[in-house]
Amino acid sequence: MFAQNSRGVKIDHQDDEYLLYNNFGGLLVKKQPKIRHIISGGVAKGYFGRADLGDAVQEVSKVLLEKSEKLKKNFNGLSTVDAYLQSVIYHECCKIARVNGRVAENEIRLDDKMTNLPGKERYILDELAIKDEVKRLEAILNLYPRQKSRLNLFIKMLCRFPVDGIDIGKVYPEMAPAGCVKLATLLNDHPHSTDIELFRRFTAFLADHSSETVLPESLLHYSRDRINEMIALLNKNSKFNSNYDSETFLMLAERFFMMKKNGDPISFNTFFGYIILGLTFFKYL
Amino acid sequence: MILFSNNGHLNEEAIALYAEGLIDPKVYETIPTDVLDHTDACFDCKQKIMNVFDIIRNDEETKVQIGLKNSLQEAGSLKAKNVFRISTVWMFAAAAVVLLIGIYSVFRAIQPASNDQLFDEYFTPYQNLLTMKGENDSLVEYALYYYDLKIWDSAIFFFKEIKEPYKDIEAIRFYQANALLAMGYPSEAEKHLLMVIATNDDRFKTQANWYLALAMIKSGKNDKAIEILRNLKYDKGIYRSKAMDLINEFE
Numbered sequence: 001m002f003a004q005n006s007r008g009v010k011i012d013h014q015d016d017e018y019l020l021y022n023n024f025g026g027l028l029v030k031k032q033p034k035i036r037h038i039i040s041g042g043v044a045k046g047y048f049g050r051a052d053l054g055d056a057v058q059e060v061s062k063v064l065l066e067k068s069e070k071l072k073k074n075f076n077g078l079s080t081v082d083a084y085l086q087s088v089i090y091h092e093c094c095k096i097a098r099v100n101g102r103v104a105e106n107e108i109r110l111d112d113k114m115t116n117l118p119g120k121e122r123y124i125l126d127e128l129a130i131k132d133e134v135k136r137l138e139a140i141l142n143l144y145p146r147q148k149s150r151l152n153l154f155i156k157m158l159c160r161f162p163v164d165g166i167d168i169g170k171v172y173p174e175m176a177p178a179g180c181v182k183l184a185t186l187l188n189d190h191p192h193s194t195d196i197e198l199f200r201r202f203t204a205f206l207a208d209h210s211s212e213t214v215l216p217e218s219l220l221h222y223s224r225d226r227i228n229e230m231i232a233l234l235n236k237n238s239k240f241n242s243n244y245d246s247e248t249f250l251m252l253a254e255r256f257f258m259m260k261k262n263g264d265p266i267s268f269n270t271f272f273g274y275i276i277l278g279l280t281f282f283k284y285l
Numbered sequence: 286m287i288l289f290s291n292n293g294h295l296n297e298e299a300i301a302l303y304a305e306g307l308i309d310p311k312v313y314e315t316i317p318t319d320v321l322d323h324t325d326a327c328f329d330c331k332q333k334i335m336n337v338f339d340i341i342r343n344d345e346e347t348k349v350q351i352g353l354k355n356s357l358q359e360a361g362s363l364k365a366k367n368v369f370r371i372s373t374v375w376m377f378a379a380a381a382v383v384l385l386i387g388i389y390s391v392f393r394a395i396q397p398a399s400n401d402q403l404f405d406e407y408f409t410p411y412q413n414l415l416t417m418k419g420e421n422d423s424l425v426e427y428a429l430y431y432y433d434l435k436i437w438d439s440a441i442f443f444f445k446e447i448k449e450p451y452k453d454i455e456a457i458r459f460y461q462a463n464a465l466l467a468m469g470y471p472s473e474a475e476k477h478l479l480m481v482i483a484t485n486d487d488r489f490k491t492q493a494n495w496y497l498a499l500a501m502i503k504s505g506k507n508d509k510a511i512e513i514l515r516n517l518k519y520d521k522g523i524y525r526s527k528a529m530d531l532i533n534e535f536e
Contacts, residue, residue, distance in 0.1 A: 083341050144325055
């Protein structure tokens, strides 16, 4: 059986969108496992006690039911109903946790548990964890749609990953391609310089070859601020309770750039770095 | 279209849309400019988006729905733009594709299926029946929580942490073997299944034999697999017909 939604698209009677507008109770019943899963995540973080799980599910369902008209009204059909509801459920969970004044207390720490694993299993799990974190880093970079190219370039510089003319051209489109390549070579030729020395070279070249004059300290400060934001985002909700600092963040970023460039290689040069990164997951450092 | 709440931040739908965009680049392209501008500058909204992203990226149902919505929208926009005009050339091209698919299907049908194909066709992880029984052990709950979510690596990790003398270790071994099979580690799964079969506990014995046969198939040990399947043929339960089908595939 089919109906039409507000945008004239045919929808099934079991479809989430149909249920949202015509049978909100049915939608709530259908989404009970999801509500439970999201709240279970909150239990893992200590926002709810284990014994409160059932109550919290009830409470969230009740709030959703009360807000059903508002939820219907606010839904524009841009996202899927499923993701929309999960966003709302998460928001409500946070609200309840705030009202209850709960803070993380009984979080299961995967890192503590993983330290006991034998070598091969640890390696597999390290690899899976790092790949997962790389995906999250990619998502985080996409949260900076207007600064992404700039951040891409500066983070590459900070982790001494070779930059190319295209990276520079994306940030400074007015610069001639030959100039971009020359600047990339200049940056790549000094892998052992300190961060500020590298940014000084960069800004000096910019001053000579483009209209842009900027202090190296400002660029470095800007990059570090954004990196700190990204670290905060990475450290929150990580499946592996990772605890990045700027150094391990740059190792992860290097892995991300390598995967972008070559697929998913592990080069000998950076192998040692990955071990440290893996160990950081598990608080050895 | 309202995508901002009264306090000027993104509303739940905009957050959901952005989170979907982080999963699917095609959705990312549809995010309105003002939402992108706001997110670029607002750390609070970034955090909210990442929270939802972390929830939905592991949710297979949501991913399927995003893909479905994408394809519907693409079909709609193509129709609206009248890009796809059915001409004689297109008709011939479509016929040629159908013909090629037909030839390929016939070719595939007469080719014996590979072990991996057989495994993929017959393997379904055993349904979690443990946590429905009110199990309160936290490690077991966590393991089965990830098992239900099909996040096998995390499930396996927790299973490994459950040490003897746990009261229902046979069940844990059985589910761990399932998770290992799903992750593509048949030899490790085999060890656990053999331990389950060796016990006096009959609850999982037949099931364990079925999964052991699948593990053998995955490892390429077809003779051993057939031997186990022949025994299952005399079982009265649901594995009888499955075992017979699988034996027929080999014969």
